[in-house]
Amino acid sequence: MLWIVRAVCTSKIAATLCMGVVAFLGDHIVERSALPEDMRAVVDNMTHGAIGLLSWHIVTAHLRDLSLSMRVCEVLFCGLIASAVDLDHFAAARSFRIQDARQLSSRSPMHCTSVTLAVSGLMLLLAHVFQWPSLHHFTWILVAAVVGHHLRDATRRGLWLCPFGSSPPIPYTGYMVGCMLLPHVVPSLMQWTQLTHHPATSPSVELVVSVTEESLTGLVQFQANELSSRGRQKPCVWKMGFRFSLQQ
Ligand SMILES: [Zn+2]
Numbered sequence: 001m002l003w004i005v006r007a008v009c010t011s012k013i014a015a016t017l018c019m020g021v022v023a024f025l026g027d028h029i030v031e032r033s034a035l036p037e038d039m040r041a042v043v044d045n046m047t048h049g050a051i052g053l054l055s056w057h058i059v060t061a062h063l064r065d066l067s068l069s070m071r072v073c074e075v076l077f078c079g080l081i082a083s084a085v086d087l088d089h090f091a092a093a094r095s096f097r098i099q100d101a102r103q104l105s106s107r108s109p110m111h112c113t114s115v116t117l118a119v120s121g122l123m124l125l126l127a128h129v130f131q132w133p134s135l136h137h138f139t140w141i142l143v144a145a146v147v148g149h150h151l152r153d154a155t156r157r158g159l160w161l162c163p164f165g166s167s168p169p170i171p172y173t174g175y176m177v178g179c180m181l182l183p184h185v186v187p188s189l190m191q192w193t194q195l196t197h198h199p200a201t202s203p204s205v206e207l208v209v210s211v212t213e214e215s216l217t218g219l220v221q222f223q224a225n226e227l228s229s230r231g232r233q234k235p236c237v238w239k240m241g242f243r244f245s246l247q248q
Helices: 002-010 012-032 037-062 068-084 087-093 098-102 113-129 133-157 172-192
Strands: 204-211 215-227 233-245
Touching: 002 012, 002 037, 012 037, 012 133, 012 172, 037 068, 037 098, 037 133, 037 172, 068 133, 087 098, 113 133, 133 172
Parallel strands: none
Antiparallel strands: 204 215, 215 233
């Protein structure tokens, strides 16, 4: 048993397979078990949370510069968000009873995929405008948690793309592949959208010129800092030399 836990903690492939198994078992209990309705709702929500946990665990395995404590916090946070998405059923039903939340005729706002993507895009834009790496990182935790949740729900009612309506329910294999693929796609998207400049480390240009009787030589040096996927700064220097002959 311990080797399974160790494999899931250290291997992205093992963690991805574990996510598939957790999703399958959770769905099996929700759909086919003889448990009372309320208990099945709890298992359904726990499955969403577990998929969120494993999803960000896999994302953090792709990101090299995260401390262990940060990884644990982010993984728990992603699981919490994936689970908390269903709280809007209660808000829409205006009741704390599971029966009321399950009997909603319309879909609740946090289940709208197009709004989630639009809000995430806006948050990424703000992260770039205000050079806020934490907001950039948080946005992708949100995307991994909420999109994974929506994919799972979409096997029953499709993806809700308001104001354009809903897609047809997605096939079960499509949802499984989508959920297992999502945490491997997110790190690339994080890299692609990462912040490229930080105000605290404004780039500098230095020109060093030396003149002799024979020639004029110089060195242009451009210094800046690249931001890693976690917003940490890595020094980065470009140098370009030149030499002009002054002899006639
Ligand atoms: Zn849901």
